[in-house]
Amino acid sequence: MEPTGEMTAASPGPSYDTDRVWTLPNVLSMLRLAGVPLLLWLVLGPHADVIAVLVLIVAGFTDWLDGFLARRWNQRSRLGQMLDPVADRFYILATLIGLAVREIIPWWLVIILVARDVVIALLVPILETRGYSSLPVHFLGKAATFNLLYAFPLVLLGAGDSTFAMAARVLGWAFAIWGTGLYWWAGCLYIRQTYTLVRTLPRVERHPQHRLEAR
Incomplete structure (x- = not known):
């Protein structure tokens, strides 16, 4: 895959090391996804902004960690490829909604x-x-x-x-x-x-x- 994102008819499909669901990288991705409602509650409920930011920091670290472990341990999976971008989008969306409801953005x-x-x-x-x-x-x-x-x-x-x-x-x-x-x-x-x-x-x-x- 070229870094520019260009794609031709000959582009190969992605490589996967495993179809297993219960791998440590996938569990980390699931835990990161489970933190989305917690983040939204922290922002909209008690307005615990510092703790909400800490949740985002932990989510960002696990995002890096699960990718690193998946590559290092040959545990790249179809589920992991799906969960990572979905989790990123949900964190962005939850933060957007929280900030908009509080009229910060x-x-x-x-x-x-x-x-x-x-x-x-x-x-x-x-x-x-x-x-x-x-x-x-x-x-x-x-x-x-x-x-x-x-x-x-x-x-x-x-x-x-x-x-x-x-x-x-x-x-x-x-x-x-x-x-x-x-x-x-x-x-x-x-x-x-x-x-x-x-x-x-x-x-x-x-x-x-x-x-x-x-x-």
């Missing part, structure tokens, strides 16, 4: 970011006609996710009048602006890749074999 920003994921979801039926279920991750998608995962914890910590809060707010919004731009840029590349696949590959009547998640 505007709802139009939530709509812009959610709309991008809706557009990507609408590409799936088209991709499946060419034997794909989703698109290759490339560096723009990863960079966008990185920016957004850092942006909103900082914006959350910036909900105050102290010097630290002001600095966190400025830095958080900088990450948010860059992350939103990159998120849609990556989305446009996925649209172009889908168009290329439709033009270059014949229609297939089988279950998708190429299962890669676009971030």
Whole structure:
């Protein structure tokens, strides 16, 4: 897979080491996903912002750790490939909703970011006609996710009048602006890749074999 995310008809499918469900990397991914409702409750319930940010930090660490262990122990799995990007999206969405409900960020920003994921979801039926279920991750998608995962914890910590809060707010919004731009840029590349696949590959009547998640 090229780092630019370009894809041709000869693109190979992903390699998996195992179809097992109960591996340590998968358990870490499941635990990370289970932390999403806890995060939303912390933000909307007791407004325990510092603890909510700690949850996000732990989630980010386990995101790195499960990928590292999966590669190191040859435990890459189909489930793991699915859970990682899903967990990232749910953490971003939960943080967005929490911040919007508390009027820390505007709802139009939530709509812009959610709309991008809706557009990507609408590409799936088209991709499946060419034997794909989703698109290759490339560096723009990863960079966008990185920016957004850092942006909103900082914006959350910036909900105050102290010097630290002001600095966190400025830095958080900088990450948010860059992350939103990159998120849609990556989305446009996925649209172009889908168009290329439709033009270059014949229609297939089988279950998708190429299962890669676009971030």
